[in-house]
Amino acid sequence: MNVGRESGTWMPSDWGASGTRLAVPLVVDFKAEPYTGEVDRLIGRKAMKVVPVESEAIYMTEGGERKVKVGGGGWTIEPPAAGGPAVIRFWLEFGAGAAKRDVEIPTGQVFFSAAGWMDEEVATGEKARKELLGLLEGTIGEEFKQASDDYGRAGLFEKILKLPRLVKATIARDNAVAKMFEIDKSMPKKNDIGLKPGKFPLVESRFRMAEGGLCVKRNGKMGGSEEYHILGTWGCSPVKVISDTM
Structure with a gap:
């Protein structure tokens, strides 16, 4: 995770204004098991479980090493449509306290999304x-x-x-x-070609993902409907196949 102010975000004007970036490395397990809880509309109706391998993520600040609690959520893959690639979406639950200078990860759900391609595509x-x-x-x-x-x-x-x-x-x-x-x-952009493909649950062949976006859900301005505010970017590569369950 590369958390910080991005162009077009609706986060408060003082959030990340200094240009600070908060890097939070995570290892997660995408499972082929249905997620049985409530699923946010951004993810879709049906989701599978995604869980962090560790219950806490370690990140660095000027004051040294810090930790933040991270809980599991759900994931989906939206098939390719209208000439575009497939899109993977998932969320994780973050505890309080993940901050560096004027950048802070809000407590609660953080949503991840990225384009993805199978080798054959x-x-x-x-x-x-x-x-x-x-x-x-x-x-x-x-x-x-x-x-x-x-x-x-x-x-x-x-x-x-x-x-x-x-x-x-x-x-x-x-x-x-x-x-x-x-x-x-x-197709993947030039800077995405080098992304390492790996085995992914419910996907027939190896799957690779481009750099994606992070967002959080916040109340709309002046009491309006809920909005999704850009929180930063993220990228990934396979670590190992934990389960081949289809």
């Missing part, structure tokens, strides 16, 4: 992107360049005859670029 996306890039640099790109050059050199009346070819080549190029955009949207 990454391989399929990379293959499709490579093939499409080959077309853009090859036949589609060459046809567009030649059609553009021919149209540019043509006289006024000859342009009328060459325009349909240019329009067709432009549409083909634009469609290929749009497909490339959709592929990139669904």
Whole structure:
């Protein structure tokens, strides 16, 4: 966990204003057992259990080593939709006292979310992107360049005859670029590629997660509905497979 002020957060203006970051390392166990308690709407209706391996997390401040109690919660994976990746969401329960300068983790639920990909999704996306890039640099790109050059050199009346070819080549190029955009949207970003994949409960193959976001639920301004306020970021890598239960 990398807790601190982020762009766009609705946390109080003095929270994290100094730029301080509070790093809290955790080891958690994602289980394939149903969570039977109440589940927040941010997570979804049905959730599985996630529990910290240790009941306390250790973090450092200027005053030395500190501890905060951490309890379990629930997790879900939202399948890929609308061209985007899958999204994992879960929460953990934090006790009081985790603070460093003007950054403090509020007592209660802290929500985690991040995009995730199975190995097959990454391989399929990379293959499709490579093939499409080959077309853009090859036949589609060459046809567009030649059609553009021919149209540019043509006289006024000859342009009328060459325009349909240019329009067709432009549409083909634009469609290929749009497909490339959709592929990139669904794939890990460059700085996510190095994330180490690992076995994950209820997921058929190895699974990797990008850097994600942290948030907490707070009362809305002026007595409005509850809001989720950005608390920081988090990242992860597999430690070991604790259970292969499906």
